[in-house]
Amino acid sequence: MPETCTITINGATRQVARGTTVAVALLLAEQPSRISVTGEGRAALCGMGTCFECRAVVNGILHRRTCQILCEQAMTVETSR
Numbered sequence: 001m002p003e004t005c006t007i008t009i010n011g012a013t014r015q016v017a018r019g020t021t022v023a024v025a026l027l028l029a030e031q032p033s034r035i036s037v038t039g040e041g042r043a044a045l046c047g048m049g050t051c052f053e054c055r056a057v058v059n060g061i062l063h064r065r066t067c068q069i070l071c072e073q074a075m076t077v078e079t080s081r
């Protein structure tokens with residue numbers, strides 16, 4: 001099994017280590033997980049699934065908590081609006 005996987009974050013291809021959470025992949029890519037109603041970029045805060053600050057669109061599914069999801073080959077991640 002390869003030690004890395006390729007994912008797409010906001011249209012850009014990224015290589016990440018297997019076992020990396022989507023939240024960490026977003027941070028490494030310097031991308032917000034979502035944009036707040038006041039227009040601010042938001043990112044993971046608690047890292048354990050309780051704050052919901054890390055919500056993003058993962059494989060087309062809205063409001064996924066990215067701190068709870070491991071990156072998989074060919075996964076797509078988009079910043080939520």
Ligand code: FES
Nearest residue numbers: 045047049052067
């Ligand atoms: S960082 Fe708090 S729920 Fe994901």
